[in-house]
Amino acid sequence: MVKFYKGIESKPSLVVLNQIEVSQEQSGTSKSDLKKVSQSLKAWEFNFALPIVCITDEEDKYHLLTGLPIYEAAVEAELERIWVFLIAAKQPEAEAAIEQAILQSKLNERVVEPQDVTDFLDFINNPKSDLTSIPGVKDGYAKLIRDKRVYSSLEDMQKKLGAKRGLNWLRAYKQSKS
Known part of the structure; x- marks a missing residue:
């Protein structure tokens, strides 16, 4: 045992x-x-x-x-x-x-893979993406994300949007895709 x-x-x-x-x-x-x-x-x-x-x-x-x-x-x-x-x-x-x-x-959250980060950054950097389709992202946050584009890395995104908030959106995006 x-x-x-x-x-x-x-x-x-x-x-x-x-x-x-x-x-x-x-x-x-x-x-x-x-x-x-x-x-x-x-x-x-x-x-x-x-x-x-x-x-x-x-x-x-x-x-x-x-x-x-x-x-x-x-x-x-x-x-x-x-x-x-x-x-x-x-x-x-x-x-x-x-x-x-x-x-x-x-503490047992899903692991974020490098491809997940790449996909998420591509999504939030794309002007045609509907950012409000990410669970937890409402109009105000969508505007914030648009206003701070371009995101070159996970660290850059966390610096511009907040470490915890950005990671939560990444996890929500990953969850919505599965």
Whole structure:
């Protein structure tokens, strides 16, 4: 097993849905979002995002700590099993470990490849590009981008538009293209 958090053993596991105890009735996720995820689960026959579970007093029973919408979509997709991240600890200790998992997941962003940067710079430097098609770029930001053209590199773009803002737009552009 993989060591995860100060002596707590953890690992990805394939678990039968009826082995998972869920204390909350519904996640509150919109029906349309659940349907999209459910359809994806049916097509792929497995989940990419791993809900986190912990052990319970019952053998082969796990308590769901995160990922209720994924669980709901898996039920709707009539999957028999889903992948979970199993923390081999009781709920209070596992919840403390989740804080670390949440922090790490915020750092687990998609990698920006050199070609992504080139494509993005070509797009924002092109006078014919609809800059508002980039998620998060409204008319005011589109004008800012146009006014500061030409962008010769990622560093140049970040210097002119702001390091974080420019990178967020690059990631949003990459996401919208996939």
